[in-house]
Amino acid sequence: MNAMKTRLVIALIYLAFVLCFATGLLAQTPAGSKASPSKTKAQAGISIPNLQTVLPEIEQLYLDLHQNPELSLQESNTSAKLADRMRKLGYEVTAGFGGTGVVAVLRNGQGPTVLFRTDMDALPVAEETGLPYASRVRVKNASGAEIPVMHACGHDIHMSAWIGTATLMAQAKDRWRGTLVMVAQPAEEIVKGARAMLDAGLYTKFPKPDFALAIHDAADLPVGTIGFTSGPALAGADTVDITIFGRGGHGAMPHTTVDPIVIAARTVLAIQTIVSREKDPREPGVITIGRITGGTKHNIVPDEVHLALSVRSFKPEVRKQLLTAIERVTRAEAEAGGSPKPPVFHYPETTTPTYNDPKLTARVVGALRSTLGEDRVLEKPPLMVSEDFAAYSRGGVPIFLFHVGAVEPSKYQQAMSTGANLPSLHSSTFAPEYKGTLRTAITAEFSALMELLQPK
Numbered sequence: 001m002n003a004m005k006t007r008l009v010i011a012l013i014y015l016a017f018v019l020c021f022a023t024g025l026l027a028q029t030p031a032g033s034k035a036s037p038s039k040t041k042a043q044a045g046i047s048i049p050n051l052q053t054v055l056p057e058i059e060q061l062y063l064d065l066h067q068n069p070e071l072s073l074q075e076s077n078t079s080a081k082l083a084d085r086m087r088k089l090g091y092e093v094t095a096g097f098g099g100t101g102v103v104a105v106l107r108n109g110q111g112p113t114v115l116f117r118t119d120m121d122a123l124p125v126a127e128e129t130g131l132p133y134a135s136r137v138r139v140k141n142a143s144g145a146e147i148p149v150m151h152a153c154g155h156d157i158h159m160s161a162w163i164g165t166a167t168l169m170a171q172a173k174d175r176w177r178g179t180l181v182m183v184a185q186p187a188e189e190i191v192k193g194a195r196a197m198l199d200a201g202l203y204t205k206f207p208k209p210d211f212a213l214a215i216h217d218a219a220d221l222p223v224g225t226i227g228f229t230s231g232p233a234l235a236g237a238d239t240v241d242i243t244i245f246g247r248g249g250h251g252a253m254p255h256t257t258v259d260p261i262v263i264a265a266r267t268v269l270a271i272q273t274i275v276s277r278e279k280d281p282r283e284p285g286v287i288t289i290g291r292i293t294g295g296t297k298h299n300i301v302p303d304e305v306h307l308a309l310s311v312r313s314f315k316p317e318v319r320k321q322l323l324t325a326i327e328r329v330t331r332a333e334a335e336a337g338g339s340p341k342p343p344v345f346h347y348p349e350t351t352t353p354t355y356n357d358p359k360l361t362a363r364v365v366g367a368l369r370s371t372l373g374e375d376r377v378l379e380k381p382p383l384m385v386s387e388d389f390a391a392y393s394r395g396g397v398p399i400f401l402f403h404v405g406a407v408e409p410s411k412y413q414q415a416m417s418t419g420a421n422l423p424s425l426h427s428s429t430f431a432p433e434y435k436g437t438l439r440t441a442i443t444a445e446f447s448a449l450m451e452l453l454q455p456k
Contacts, residue, residue, distance in 0.1 A: 046367070046370070046371050046446070046447050046450050046451075048168065048371075048442070048443055048446055048447075049168065049171065049172055050167075050168060050171055051168065051439070051442065051443065051446075054164050054167050054168060054442070055164070055435075055438065055439060055442075058160050058161070058163060058164040058167075058438055058442070059160075059434065059435060059438060061081075061085075061159075061160045061163060062156055062157065062160040062434050062438060063133045063434075064081070065078065065081070065151065065156040065159055065160060066133055066134075066135060066151050066156045066434075067133050067134075067135055067136075067137075068135075068137065069122030069123075069135050069137055069149045069150055069151045069156070070120070070121065070122060070137075070149065071121060071122060071123075071124065071139065071149055072121040072186065072187040072188075072189050072190045072192070072193070073099060073100070073121075073186060073187050073190075073192070074100075074121075074139070075100040075120040075121055075186045075187075076100055078100075078120045078159070079095060079096075079100040079101070079102055079120065079184065079186070080095070082102050082120070082159060082162075082163065082184045083095040083102045083104070083184075085163050085166075086102065086104035086163075086166060086182065089106075089166055089167055089170045090106065090170055091104035091105060091106050091166065091170070091182065092104065092105040092106070092107075094206075097197060097200055097202070098185075098186070098193065098196040098197030098198075098199070098200040098202070099186045099187065099193065099196050099197075100120070100186040101183065101184060101185055101186050101193065101196070101197045101200075102182075102183070102184035103181065103182075103183055103184075103197075103202065103206055104166065104181075104182040104183075104184075105179065105180070105181050105182075105206060105207065106166075106169065106170060106173075106179070106180040106182070107179050108173050108176060108177055108178060108179065108180070108453075109177045109178070110177060110178070110455065111176070111177035111178025111179070111453060111454065111455045112178040112179075112210045112211065112452060112453055112454070113178060113179040113180075113181060113207045113208065113209045113210050114178065114179075114180055114181070114209055114210065114211050114212075114213065114449060114452045114453055115181040115182075115183055115209035115211070115212040115213070115392065115397075116162065116165070116180070116181070116182050116183070116212075116213050116214070116445065116449065117183045117184075117185055117194075117212065117213070117214045117389060117392065118155070118158040118159050118161075118162035118182075118183070118184050118185065118214070119155045119158055119159075119184075119185050119186075119188035119189075119193070119387075120155060120159060120184055120185065120186055120188075121155060121186055121187055121188055121189050121190075121193070122135075122149050122150055122151045122152070122153075122155065122156075122189075123149070123150055123151070123152045123153060123189055123426060124141070124147045124148065124149060125148060125149070125150040125152040125426065125427075125428050126148035126150065126428055127148070127150040127152070127428060128428040128429050129428075129429055129430075129431040131431055135148075135149060135150045135151065137149040137150075150428065152425065152426050152427060152428065152430050153189065153425050153426055153430075154216070154217035154219075154406060154425065154430070154432055155188070157217045157404075157406065157432055157434060157437055157438065157441065158214075158215060158216070158217070158441075159184065160434075160438055161215065161404075161438055161441035161442050161445060162182065162184065162445075164438065164441075164442040164445075165441075165442050165445040165446050165449065166180075166182050168442065168446050169446065169449060172446075172450075175450065176449070176450055176453040176454065177453065177454065177455050178452075178453040178454075178455075179207045180449065180453065181206055181207060181209055183197065183202070185197060188387060188388055188389075190349055191237070191349050191350070191351040191386070191387070191388040192349070192388070193388060194388040194389065194390075194391035194392060195388065195391050198391055198392070198394055203394065203395055203397075208395065208397070209392075209397055210397070210398075210452075211360055211397070211398050211399070211400070211452050212389075212392040212393070212397050212398070212399045212400075213364070213399070213400055213401070213402075213445075213448055213449070213452075214389045214392075214399075214400075214401045215401065215402055215403070215404050215441055215444070215445065216387070216401060216402075216403050216404070217403070217404050217405075217406040217425075217432055217437060217441070218403040218404060218405050218406055218407075219406060219407065219422055219423060219424050219425050219427075219430055219432075220407070220422060220424075221378070221403060221404075221405030221406070221407060221412075222405045222407050222408075222409045222412040222413075223405050223406065223407060223408060223409055223433050223436035223437055223440060224372075224376060224405060224409070224436060224440055225376050225377070225378060225404075225405035225440075226368055226372060226376060226377045226378065226402055226403065226404060226405070226440070226444055227378050227379075227380040227402065227403035227404075227405070228356070228361060228364075228365055228368075228377065228378075228379060228380065228400075228402045228403065229356060229361075229379065229380050229381065229382055229383075230356055230358045230361040230362070230365075230379070231355060231356060231358055231361075231382075232314050232353055232354075232355055232356075232382050233353075233354045233355065233356045233382055233383070233401060234353060234354035234382070234383055234384075234385055234386050234387055234389075234390070234401070235284065235286075235312040235313060235314055235353055235382070235383070235384045235385065235386045236312065236313055236314065236319060236350075236351055236352045236353040236386060236390070237310060237311065237312045237349070237350070237351050237386035238310075238311045238312075238319065238323060238347055238349070238350050239308070239309065239310055239311075239347065239348055239349040239350075240307075240308075240309040240310075240311060240323070240326060240345060240346070240347055241306065241307070241308055241309075241345070241346040241347075241348060242267075242306065242307040242308075242309065242326075242330055242343055242344070242345055242346075243304055243305075243306055243343060243344040243346075244260045244263050244264050244267065244304060244305045244306075244307070244330070244334055244339065244343045245260060245303065245304050245334070245339050245340055245341050245342075245343065246258040246259055246260030246261075246263065246301065246302065246303055246304060246305070246337075246339060246340070247301075247303065247340055248300065248301050248302050248303040249300075249301050250299065250300070250301070251298065251299035251300060251301055252299065254301065257301040258337065258338045258339060258340060259301050259337075260294060260301075260302060260303070260304055260305040260337075260339070261294055261295060261301070261302065261305055262337060263305070263333055263334055263336075263337035263339060264292060264294065264305040264307060266333050266336075266337065267307070267329065267330050267333040267334075268289055268292065268307070270329045270332075270333055271287060271289065271309075271326060271329055271330075272287075274287060274322060274325045274326065274329065275287055275322075278321070278325055279318065279321060279322065280318075283313075283314075283315060283318050284312075284313065284314050284318075284382070284384060285311075285312065285313045285318050285322055286310075286311070286312040286313075286384050287309060287310075287311050287312075287322060287326070288309065288310045288311075288312075289307055289308070289309050290308050290309070290310055291306075291307070291308035292305065292306070292307050292308075293305070293306045294306060309326065311323060311326070312384050312386060313353075314353050314382070326345075327345055330343050330345075331343060351386050351387065351388045351390060351391070352390045352391070353386070353390060354386070354387060354389055354390040354399070354401055355390065355393065355399070356399065356400045356401060357398035357399060357400060359398070360398040360399070360400045361400050363451060363452070364400055364402070364448045364451060364452070365377055365402075366451075367447050367448055367450070367451035368402075368444055368447055368448065370447075371443060371444070371447040372440070372443065372444065372447075380403065385425075387401075389401050402444070404437060404440055404441045404444060405437070405440065406432035406433060406437045407422055407432075407433065408433035408436075409433075
């Protein structure tokens with residue numbers, strides 16, 4: 001119901017967005033000039049000096065990053081591009097940190113320390129947007145198979161805006177005080193990069209932040225809008241790999257075998273009842289079985305079958321309940337099917353829920369609304385997607401991740417009118433309207449940093 005109300009509200013104010021863009025609402029007041037009395041409230045907030053001059057170069061960077069994506073833990077060329085630009089801007093740059101990570105520090109007198117993170121990695125997805133700048137990159141995976149690569153989650157937007165914001169902050173040092181720590185993080189898609197950088201000493205070898213910020217582009221919001229959630233914002237997630245064992249043999253003589261495919265099929269169905277019949281329906285939780293593999297030929301019963309699961313929740317007790325139930329159900333089905341040995345469980349990826357600090361959220365949202373306008377900064381319900389930005393709250397650091405609308409307004413309005421689904425993040429057809437998205441992202445990032453980087 002809340003999601004439906006949000007969609008209706010956004011649809012109703014769509015015409016206002018179009019008018020705003022048509023009249024140059026996001027064109028910022030030049031440095032040193034005074035706002036005209038006829039300016040709207042969206043222009044009454046902080047001015048963004050030199051935004052217009054920075055955008056062409058940032059748009060070209062976006063096209064380059066989009067056409068040259070790199071997978072998790074392989075972001076060497078991407079990292080080098082970002083590090084080189086930050087050095088030229090005057091930041092103290094450390095490259096190759098926590099793998100391919102980049103840490104760029106800009107010190108500007110006494111004041112707070114604020115960390116701003118971008119992620120760098122792409123996904124093993126074949127791009128089908130049909131765009132002239134579509135990725136055609138293909139690489140070999142660990143098994144030697146050739147796979148496509150695409151920035152299907154918008155990390156190219158994140159990186160480009162990150163550079164744009166870093167540029168403006170370096171040019172506006174007379175307007176803020178403190179220390180800005182810009183972090184380009186690898187391996188977000190496999191939720192390993194943040195932890196790797198923190199374990200490598202991010203908060204001990206560099207200034208520990210008073211606040212940590214990040215953005216994520218949104219495939220369900222129109223360009224020019226910001227989405228935020230206070231408190232629990234993104235779910236924690238666990239990936240679970242399960243091996244179910246059988247006794248292989250000839251498909252014509254099943255009585256001489258123990259078929260692990262049949263056991264796996266019963267397990268898949270039984271696992272569905274964990275959420276529907278064991279978990280309190282008032283508590284969010286999702287179990288998705290994303291892959292099942294086993295067997296080599298039509299008439300051969302295999303020795304084992306593999307299941308790949310994603311488990312999501314907000315509360316530790318719900319997480320424990322789901323994972324415990326998955327193991328219990330799987331073991332029971334294996335025993336019932338006569339499996340020769342118990343199943344094996346492996347947990348390769350884990351991330352905690354992202355909790356946006358309410359006080360920090362309120363402060364930044366106030367600044368964003370002052371700059372962009374009240375009706376452009378929208379509260380969103382928590383999402384069951386996850387990401388490893390939560391790790392930056394280590395040591396009690398308040399964090400805030402907000403969303404930047406990436407859908408071309410006319411396409412968004414058409415989808416709202418017809419009920420059609422927009423391409424989601426991780427989709428082969430996801431394509432942000434990059435010019436407007438970058439403009440809004442840089443405007444929002446600069447405004448947030450200027451709000452926080454003031455003397456204590």
